[in-house]
Every structure is written in C-alpha cells, then in structure tokens.
Amino acid sequence: MILNPIPYGKQHISDEDINEVISTLRSDFLTQGPKVIEFEEAFAKYVGAKYAVAVSNGTAALHMSVLALDLKTGDKVITSPITFVASANCVRYCGGEVLFSDIDKKSFLIDLDKIEDLLLSDSSIKGIIPVDFAGNAVDVERLKQITDKYNCWIIEDACHAPGGFFIDSKGSKQLCGNSNFSDLTIFSFHPVKHIATGEGGMITTNNKALYDKLILLRTHGITKDSSLLNENHGSWYYEMQELGYNHRMPDILCALGISQLKRASASLEKRKVIAKNYDIAFANNPNVKTPKYFEGHAFHLYIIEVKNRLGLYNYLKSKNIFTQIHYIPVHTMPYYKKLGHKVGDYPVAEEYYSNCLSIPIYPTLTYEEQMFVIEQIEQYYAKI
Numbered sequence: 558m559i560l561n562p563i564p565y566g567k568q569h570i571s572d573e574d575i576n577e578v579i580s581t582l583r584s585d586f587l588t589q590g591p592k593v594i595e596f597e598e599a600f601a602k603y604v605g606a607k608y609a610v611a612v613s614n615g616t617a618a619l620h621m622s623v624l625a626l627d628l629k630t631g632d633k634v635i636t637s638p639i640t641f642v643a644s645a646n647c648v649r650y651c652g653g654e655v656l657f658s659d660i661d662k663k664s665f666l667i668d669l670d671k672i673e674d675l676l677l678s679d680s681s682i683k684g685i686i687p688v689d690f691a692g693n694a695v696d697v698e699r700l701k702q703i704t705d706k707y708n709c710w711i712i713e714d715a716c717h718a719p720g721g722f723f724i725d726s727k728g729s730k731q732l733c734g735n736s737n738f739s740d741l742t743i744f745s746f747h748p749v750k751h752i753a754t755g756e757g758g759m760i761t762t763n764n765k766a767l768y769d770k771l772i773l774l775r776t777h778g779i780t781k782d783s784s785l786l787n788e789n790h791g792s793w794y795y796e797m798q799e800l801g802y803n804h805r806m807p808d809i810l811c812a813l814g815i816s817q818l819k820r821a822s823a824s825l826e827k828r829k830v831i832a833k834n835y836d837i838a839f840a841n842n843p844n845v846k847t848p849k850y851f852e853g854h855a856f857h858l859y860i861i862e863v864k865n866r867l868g869l870y871n872y873l874k875s876k877n878i879f880t881q882i883h884y885i886p887v888h889t890m891p892y893y894k895k896l897g898h899k900v901g902d903y904p905v906a907e908e909y910y911s912n913c914l915s916i917p918i919y920p921t922l923t924y925e926e927q928m929f930v931i932e933q934i935e936q937y938y939a940k941i
C-alpha cells in the first residue's frame with residue numbers, strides 16, 4: 558500500500574537548485590540582473606531559437622505576445638477549445654475576439670484540416686494560437702503554409718512541450734519553440750510543467766523586431782538604450798515609449814530555472830519511460846484507451862480515455878491518487894458562454910472531455926508508485 562499522495566504532475570527541486578537560489582539571494586541582484594540574461598540564453602539554446610524573453614508567467618507571455626503582434630479591438634484569433642483558459646484569455650486582454658476550432662480525435666490537437674475553412678470565412682482573423690497539447694507538437698510548418706495565405710500570425714503555446722519536436726516535410730527535427738514557423742512561442746514554468754520556478758514564463762522568437770518590442774513591453778514600455786531615445790538629458794535619462802507592464806521574472810527564479818534546465822533532457826527521458834510503462838500495461842485493457850502520439854512527444858501529460866470516468870476518478874482519489882482533467886473545453890466556461898459560445902459548438906472536444914483522464918507522470922514518480930496506479934485502475938474495472 559502506498560500512502561503518499563500521488564498527484565498527476567509534480568515539480569522536482571534538487572539541492573543544487575536550492576544552492577543556486579541561495580547564491581542569487583546573496584548576490585547584488587534579486588531582479589533585473591545577470592541571471593535573467595543567463596536563463597534566456599540557455600533556454601533559447603535548449604529550444605533552438607535566436608531570442609528568448611523571460612517573463613513573470615506563461616499567461617504574461619501570452620499577453621505580451623498578443624500585444625507585440627499589435628492586436629486591435631475586434632480582431633479575431635483562433636485557438637483550441639482544449640487548452641488552459643489563458644491561451645484564449647490573452648486575446649480578450651487586448652480587446653480581441655476568440656474563435657475556437659475543433660480538435661482532431663486522435664492527437665487532441667487543433668484540427669489543421671478545419672483551419673483553412675475558418676480563415677476563408679472571416680477576413681478579420683489576424684492570428685492563431687495552436688497548443689502543443691499534452692506534449693504533442695503541432696505541425697507548425699503545415700499550419701504556416703495555411704496561415705501565410707491569409708496573413709495570419711502564429712503564437713505557439715508550447716507550455717506542455719519544452720524539449721518536444723515534430724518532423725518537418727524534409728525529415729528534419731523541429732524543436733517546439735525554435736520559432737522557425739511560429740512568430741512567437743511561449744512557455745510556462747509553473748510547478749506542474751517540465752521546468753519549475755514557481756511562477757515564470759518565456760517567449761522565444763527569431764524575429765529581432767518582435768524581440769525588441771517584447772523587451773520594451775516587459776518593463777513599462779521604458780527604454781534607456783541611447784540608440785532608441787528621442788532626446789538625451791544625461792545617463793539617468795529614460796523614455797517610456799509604449800504602454801508596457803511589469804511582467805519581469807526575477808533573478809531568484811531565473812537562477813532556479815537555469816538549474817532546472819540542466820536536468821530537462823534527463824527528466825524528459827524519465828517521462829518517456831513512464832509513458833511506455835503505461836502503454837504496455839493498458840495495451841489489452843478494453844476500458845482504457847491509451848494516447849496516440851507522434852515522434853517528438855514531450856509527455857507533459859499522459860491522458861487515457863476511459864469508461865465511467867467520474868467513478869474511476871473518485872476511486873483513485875480514495876486511494877490517494879490525484880488524477881486531473883485536461884481540460885474542460887474553454888468555450889463552455891460561463892465567461893465564454895456569455896460571449897456567445899455554446900455547448901455543442903465543438904463536438905470532438907466535448908466528446909474527448911467526457912472521457913479523458915490525466916494520470917500521474919512526472920520524473921520522480923517511482924516504479925512502485927506507477928505500478929500502484931496501474932493496479933488501482935485495473936482493480937476499479939475488475940470491481941464494477
């Protein structure tokens with residue numbers, strides 16, 4: 558019997574992580590110091606992008622990305638109904654309208670076959686926010702071939718997929734966040750994600766103009782860069798050139814991020830092993846449908862589709878196993894219903910929601926714990 562609670566996801570903080578944070582606490586900079594730049598450079602390298610901008614969390618990363626792309630009131634943006642609400646909310650922050658588009662039954666990603674019809678139907682669509690859901694990378698090469706015809710930008714929400722990739726039409730690996738096809742890619746460092754800093758986020762891009770704009774927006778729209786100033790009264794002088802925010806990530810958390818990033822590849826390997834064990838355990842179980850994934854999956858979540866989901870969820874909870882549902886379709890949230898969206902709009906997403914269950918997957922999940930989870934799922938179905 559395993560007594561410790563087993564959540565669906567969990568951070569891992571090592572002694573080295575703690576020491577890195579302590580040494581930053583003892584340094585001259587708690588924020589706006591060298592650890593920010595060091596984390597940005599290391600992260601950009603990890604995902605294969607030119608530029609990275611560290612921000613206060615994934616939601617701020619989405620908000621700033623939409624701002625940087627100059628969304629105007631009334632402009633429309635497409636996203637998936639199966640995502641965390643922040644992927645849609647960022648559009649609302651900027652006065653835009655959210656359009657959802659249904660998911661693909663097998664991958665649970667936004668269905669690329671449906672995107673072109675939507676773009677054809679409405680010329681006020683300015684962008685799309687695809688989500689690398691559960692760790693499955695969106696084929697942004699194919700998406701860009703579609704969106705380019707309609708002058709539409711792409712912000713890839715890769716919160717679930719640092720270290721993930723897809724294989725492009727030439728057979729090459731395209732890492733999530735390398736932004737070869739997306740204008741901007743965003744990440745979160747919330748404790749349930751691959752890299753945990755408490756709160757934290759990152760935007761990656763290869764576009765220098767967007768990068769410069771994000772740097773400005775992150776700190777109130779203020780610059781001290783003498784090459785950008787309209788006037789110069791002395792070395793204290795700065796200008797506020799845009800309406801920006803304080804969306805900075807402090808050095809304390811960037812130090813933690815740098816340390817966590819060093820283990821990111823090893824952690825991803827552990828996630829793969831856990832996923833493989835589940836695949837094998839449930840291969841012949843008629844009550845449990847295992848997920849389909851493409852090469853390059855980052856295994857943020859391991860989602861099974863099951864019968865009697867509520868019963869199983871409650872049974873596992875009684876055994877101290879805390880599964881989760883990712884996600885309640887965003888268009889069915891009361892806020893989005895008030896804006897005119899309704900149940901029934903995206904049947905594939907809604908059908909998926911009625912059966913999905915995210916079971917524990919995180920690098921420190923032990924073999925014994927995982928076997929306990931598998932055993933309990935099997936026992937539940939043996940009993941009913």
Ligand SMILES: *Cc1c(COP(=O)(O)O)cnc(C)c1O
Binds near residue numbers: 716744745746757758
């Ligand atoms: C976690 C998450 C976010 C938001 O990130 P925060 O850091 O919690 O603000 C956005 N999109 C997706 C898909 C996420 O999983």
